[in-house]
Amino acid sequence: MIPFDLYWLPENEGFNKDLKAAAQQRGTADEVLTRFRDLATCRLDFLKTAKLDRTFQTIWADMADTDIAARRIRIGILSSCTVDHLIPAIRVGALRRGLVAECYVAPYSMYHQEVIDPSSGLRKFEPDVVLMNLDSQSVLSALPFTSSAQEVEDTISVRVDEIAGLWNVIQNDIGAVVLQQAVLDRSQPLFGNFEARVPASPTRMIQQFNWQLSNRAGEAKALWLDIERWARQVGMKNLSDSRLWHQAKQEISPIQSPLYGDLVARQLAAVRGLSKKCLVLDLDNTVWGGVIGDDGLDGIVLGQGNPLGEAFSAFQDYAKALSRRGIILAVASKNDDAVAKNAFENHPEMTLQLSDIAAFEANWFDKPASLQRIAKDLNIGIDSLVFFDDNPMERALVRETLPEVAVPEVPLAAEDYVACLADAGYFETVGFTSDDTKRTEQYVANRQRNEIQSRAADLDSFLNDLQMELIVGSFDKTNLSRIVQLINKTNQFNLTTRRYTEAEVLDLMKDDTVETFHVRLKDRFGDNGIIAIVIAQHKAEGNDAVLDVDTWLMSCRVLGRKVEEAVLNLLADAASRRGARAIRGHYVPSSRNGMVREHYAKLGFEQVKADAMNETAPTEWELPVAGYEPRFTNLFEKVFTDGTS
Amino acid sequence: MEQAEVYAALQDIFRDIFDDDDIELEASTSAANIPEWDSFNHVNIIVASEMKFGIKFLAAELDDLKNVGDFVALVQKKQNGG
Numbered sequence: 001m002i003p004f005d006l007y008w009l010p011e012n013e014g015f016n017k018d019l020k021a022a023a024q025q026r027g028t029a030d031e032v033l034t035r036f037r038d039l040a041t042c043r044l045d046f047l048k049t050a051k052l053d054r055t056f057q058t059i060w061a062d063m064a065d066t067d068i069a070a071r072r073i074r075i076g077i078l079s080s081c082t083v084d085h086l087i088p089a090i091r092v093g094a095l096r097r098g099l100v101a102e103c104y105v106a107p108y109s110m111y112h113q114e115v116i117d118p119s120s121g122l123r124k125f126e127p128d129v130v131l132m133n134l135d136s137q138s139v140l141s142a143l144p145f146t147s148s149a150q151e152v153e154d155t156i157s158v159r160v161d162e163i164a165g166l167w168n169v170i171q172n173d174i175g176a177v178v179l180q181q182a183v184l185d186r187s188q189p190l191f192g193n194f195e196a197r198v199p200a201s202p203t204r205m206i207q208q209f210n211w212q213l214s215n216r217a218g219e220a221k222a223l224w225l226d227i228e229r230w231a232r233q234v235g236m237k238n239l240s241d242s243r244l245w246h247q248a249k250q251e252i253s254p255i256q257s258p259l260y261g262d263l264v265a266r267q268l269a270a271v272r273g274l275s276k277k278c279l280v281l282d283l284d285n286t287v288w289g290g291v292i293g294d295d296g297l298d299g300i301v302l303g304q305g306n307p308l309g310e311a312f313s314a315f316q317d318y319a320k321a322l323s324r325r326g327i328i329l330a331v332a333s334k335n336d337d338a339v340a341k342n343a344f345e346n347h348p349e350m351t352l353q354l355s356d357i358a359a360f361e362a363n364w365f366d367k368p369a370s371l372q373r374i375a376k377d378l379n380i381g382i383d384s385l386v387f388f389d390d391n392p393m394e395r396a397l398v399r400e401t402l403p404e405v406a407v408p409e410v411p412l413a414a415e416d417y418v419a420c421l422a423d424a425g426y427f428e429t430v431g432f433t434s435d436d437t438k439r440t441e442q443y444v445a446n447r448q449r450n451e452i453q454s455r456a457a458d459l460d461s462f463l464n465d466l467q468m469e470l471i472v473g474s475f476d477k478t479n480l481s482r483i484v485q486l487i488n489k490t491n492q493f494n495l496t497t498r499r500y501t502e503a504e505v506l507d508l509m510k511d512d513t514v515e516t517f518h519v520r521l522k523d524r525f526g527d528n529g530i531i532a533i534v535i536a537q538h539k540a541e542g543n544d545a546v547l548d549v550d551t552w553l554m555s556c557r558v559l560g561r562k563v564e565e566a567v568l569n570l571l572a573d574a575a576s577r578r579g580a581r582a583i584r585g586h587y588v589p590s591s592r593n594g595m596v597r598e599h600y601a602k603l604g605f606e607q608v609k610a611d612a613m614n615e616t617a618p619t620e621w622e623l624p625v626a627g628y629e630p631r632f633t634n635l636f637e638k639v640f641t642d643g644t645s
Numbered sequence: 646m647e648q649a650e651v652y653a654a655l656q657d658i659f660r661d662i663f664d665d666d667d668i669e670l671e672a673s674t675s676a677a678n679i680p681e682w683d684s685f686n687h688v689n690i691i692v693a694s695e696m697k698f699g700i701k702f703l704a705a706e707l708d709d710l711k712n713v714g715d716f717v718a719l720v721q722k723k724q725n726g727g
Contacts, residue, residue, distance in 0.1 A: 047661045047693055054664055084685065243704050244688060254692045 004234040005043060006258055008408040008424040010399070012042035019048075023055045029066040030591065032059060033098055038403055040096040046089065049258045053088035056095060067616075068100065070497060070590050073268050076104045076127035076176070078111035080138035082249040089261025096262070097269040108249075109138065115166045115174070123174060129271060130170045131179045131225070131264065132163070135251055136206050139163075139183055145190075147200040152208065160212045167222050172503050177271050177430075178222035179264070182210050184231060184251055186240055221502055223267055223430060227252075230263065233423070266428040272499075273489025276406055276426040277380055279322060280371060282389035283333035283340055283362070287319070287352065288312050289414065292343050293335055303349025311415040316351040318418045323356050326436030327427050328378060328443055330359040332370040332387070337362040358443035367394050368401040377450070378443060379556035381492065381592065386426045388417075431485045435529045445525040446557050463561060463635050466523040470566055473641030475509050475516040479530065483518055486533055486553065491592035494553040495585065495599060513538045515547070515574045519567060521558055531555040532567050538578050546622070547575035548584045552599075565631040566638075568603055572628045584608075585621040646698070646724055651717050658693045662686055672714030698724060 012018065022035055036056050044052065073094065077083055087103050094101035104125040106114040111132065114122040122130070143155060167178045187202035189195040195203045210228060217224045231239050234256060244250040252260050269275055284291045289301025289308050301309045302316075323329045329352070333340050340362035344354045354360070359377045361370035367389070375382040383404035389395055395407045408424045411417065453462050475483055484502045491497070500508070508514050519532035535551035549571065554563065568583075575583050585600045600621035601607070609620035646654075656670045663681055676682040682690075694716075695701055700723040710716050 045696070047658070047689075050689075051661060051664065085688070241692075244692075246704070248684065248688055250688070254689055255696060 004238060004256070004259065005045065006262060007043065008420050009041060009043045010395075010407075010409050012039075015039070015042060015044070015048055019051060019055055023059070026059070026062070029063060029068050029071075032063065033068075033071060033095070033100070034403075036095045037098050040092050041403075043409075044092070044258055046254050046257045049092045049261065050088045052095075053091050056091070060100065070272075070592075071098060072100050072102065073129065073272060074102045074104070074125060074127045075179075075264075075268065076106065076114075076122045076125055076130045077133065078106045078114055078122070078130060079133040079135075080109050080111065081133070081135045081245075081251045082108070083133060085250060085254045086252060086257050086260050089257040089259075090264045091261070092258070093261035093263075093265025094268055097265055097274055099265070099268060099272065099274070101265070101268060112166065115169050118173075127174065127176045129179055129268060130174065130176045131181065132166070133181045133251075134163075134183055136183050136186060136202075140205055140209055142202070143200040143205070145198055145200050149199040152199040152205060153212075156205065156209050156212055159209065160216050163213065164216050164220055167217075167220050171220070171222075171501065175501060175504065177501060178217075178220070179225055179267050180213065180217050180222050181225040182214065182228045184227055184240060185210075186236070186242070186245070186251070223271075225263060225267060227260075227263070230259070234259070263425070266425045267430075270428040270430050271488070273491060274383075275428050275489075276327075276386045277384040278328040278330055278358075278374070278378065278386065279319060279421075279426075280330045280332050280374060280385050280387045281319060282367075282387075282391065282394065283331060283335060283343070285390040285414075286388060286410075286417075287316055288343070288347075293339055297343060297347050300343065300347070302347065308414060309349070311413075311417070313349060313351060315414065315417045318421065320351050320356055322427065323440045324437060325432065326429075326439045328358045328380070328439060329356055330374045330378070330385075331357050331361060332367050332374060332389075333362045334364060334367070335362045355444060356440060358440060358447065367398055371398065371402060371405060377447070379559070386421075386424075388421065430488070431481055433482045433485065435482050438527070438529065441526065442528060442557070445528075449523070449525055459560075466525075466561070467637075468561065468635055469522040469637040469639065470563070471520040471522070471639050471641060472517055472570060475505065475518055476641070479518055480505065482530055483533060486530060486555075487551065490533075490553040490555075491590070492595055493556050493559070494551075494590075494593050495549070495596055496551055496588040497590045497593060498551050500551075508535060511537075515571075517567070517570055519563070519570075521561075521563060528555070528558060531558045532563060534567060534571065536571060536574065536583075538580060539584075545578065545580045546582050546584045547571060547578070547580045547625075549586065552585070556595075562632045562635055564599070564603060566636050568623075569630040569633070572623075572625060572630070575625045576628070580625055582622045582624045585623075586618055587621070588618045589616050646721065648717060648721065651698075651720050654697055655694065655713065655717065655720075658690065658697060662689050662693065670713050672717070673712055674714075675712040694720065700724060 018039060022039060039052055083105060090103060091101045104122065106122055114120045139159060143152060170176050170178050183206055185203060185206045187206060189203050191198055191201055195201045198204060214224050239253065239256050240251055241253040244253055281287055289312055290299055292300055303309045303313050319329055341354065344350055359374040361373055371385060371387060372382060375385060382402060386406045387398050388408065388410060390410050398405055399407050406426055408420055411420050484505055488499050508516060515536045517534040518530050521528040521531045532554045533551065536547050536549045539546050539548045571583050585605055587597060605621035605623045607619060608622050611617035652670055659668045659670060660666050663679060691702060691707065698720055706719060
């Protein structure tokens with residue numbers, strides 16, 4: 001029996017059969033990746049994980065040339081111990097999220113050289129992410145127990161500085177995201193409980209090291225893999241087998257490799273903007289005990305005075321807190337709308353309020369239909385949803401009809417709901433800004449806008465009534481985190497899907513030939529936050545000059561508000577000020593951005609490059625600057641953040 | 646477990662690890678017979694067996710094993726509380 005496995009994933013009794021069938025099938029990259037994503041999305045042990053990985057590698061070897069840039073992620077692993085046994089699980093974790101992970105494992109314990117040496121294997125590999133896994137014995141040497149707290153802190157600081165130095169090289173010279181694994185504390189205490197009072201004791205030193213290192217990771221924008229927390233969850237003896245350490249320098253037991261692989265893969269997915277964005281909750285026996293339609297307000301079990309009620313309250317509290325950190329909440333329930341809303345409005349123990357719910361679907365249609373409505377209303381991909389429902393039949397139906405929706409196996413006991421959602425790790429992130437905390441407000445305000453819009457007599461009067469205000473500026477330090485976040489996670493309204501690290505964005509900001517814009521939209525309902533990001537470069541071509549748009553991405557929430565035209569006005573202005581002949585735009589098709597295929601056409605650009613035979617080829621467009629008239633200027637009050645207008 | 650059951654379960658494990666449905670285990674089978682049976686896969690066999698049979702091997706016990714027959718005997722001994 002495995003003490004702790006991927007229990008939120010459903011069992012697949014027919015896995016071996018399905019895998020054999022998959023081994024014989026081929027298809028397009030999308031078909032193959034979808035097939036293997038589905039195979040990976042079940043409760044696999046380490047043997048099945050290894051088999052799945054092997055089968056996929058065989059099939060993928062034939063498809064090595066396939067252009068799937070956005071789905072490929074290269075991870076270089078630097079370690080002071082043995083990690084080869086964990087690689088298949090990382091690849092399977094990635095497959096579970098629709099990614100093909102290519103892994104490079106640096107020669108054992110050569111991590112320093114691999115980073116510094118310009119001709120190292122790591123450099124040649126050109127990783128997107130570098131995972132650093134240092135074991136406690138290699139990273140800290142013992143100090144005399146009588147050492148003072150200051151001496152210990154200083155010793156640790158030196159090591160932390162060294163490692164941060166490596167991060168710097170990885171981020172700036174190699175251009176990869178750093179994923180730093182916490183040091184696993186495999187030490188045994190010498191002082192028993194008194195260990196905490198001896199700064200130079202082994203356990204205390206590792207704790208302090210992880211503390212300093214994780215703080216430093218925050219400053220350096222390195223990602224953190226909190227393996228120590230998982231040691232607590234799983235039990236150190238289960239996560240790490242000392243026998244295997246002595247035998248093969250394996251820190252993490254092969255039995256727990258599926259969990260480890262999933263943890264790493266979550267981070268890879270977060271880097272690619274693939275974390276889930278929205279939690280859709282069922283109501284009956286999910287956020288309260290009982291069935292509201294039958295039991296009524298007085299009969300449902302929620303809140304004080306009842307252990308089961310407290311469990312449901314705790315789950316509501318957790319969901320509410322998730323919305324505070326930027327996860328969108330929605331409801332999909334088979335109930336009368338008025339009856340369901342009545343519970344929110346009138347039950348005294350409800351922590352969740354209607355104002356916390358960005359999309360509320362209580363009806364008698366099937367849940368897949370409700371989920372699709374929710375995705376459409378919120379303007380997010382169906383693959384951004386997590387669906388939490390206590391009913392196994394509802395879960396099975398959604399898994400079958402909408403396999404891109406994450407559907408955890410909900411535990412039988414309500415008191416286990418919070419842990420299940422947390423353990424499944426759907427909402428990993430690579431950043432957190434104040435815009436995140438306002439996300440629910442923004443979506444609720446958007447719902448209000450949509451309601452007004454559907455009632456508006458005509459679009460023009462609606463847009464005028466919105467009293468829109470655009471605040472425009474070039475990229476600046478204040479907004480940098482949010483800008484980088486948007487560049488890396490916007491998928492649908494993204495003309496070229498170019499991803500840039502923070503270091504790369506800072507370089508663009510220093511480049512005189514590059515125009516950068518971030519656009520914030522306010523209207524009478526509130527602040528929409530940053531809704532457009534543009535990066536364009538002035539290019540000289542012989543006697544000619546063009547303003548070449550490298551990146552143009554927008555939030556889907558503001559479609560149809562003429563913001564596209566307002567951004568075009570900005571570009572035309574920038575182009576004419578530098579004497580450019582034309583604005584040049586590019587569309588690079590991806591599996592997610594079909595909606596902007598005709599973006600430049602709609603704005604009046606002429607297509608100058610297209611491959612009639614190949615629908616997946618990038619297209620190029622041009623709009624002459626001479627004779628350009630700014631559009632829809634009456635709709636927007638424009639303010640520049642650098643004081644000009 | 647009866648000896649035949651242990652052999653059958655172990656055979657499943659070997660077939661999984663080596664991705665070869667044709668593997669047939671005998672008492673004399675050893676690393677010499679299976680080319681991919683290296684130290685890496687050896688760890689996997691041990692760990693998978695512990696998982697399957699619900700037992701835990703001591704480092705010392707694993708040192709003396711020369712072939713599958715020895716291993717099966719050890720598994721049975723541990724299942725009987727030895």
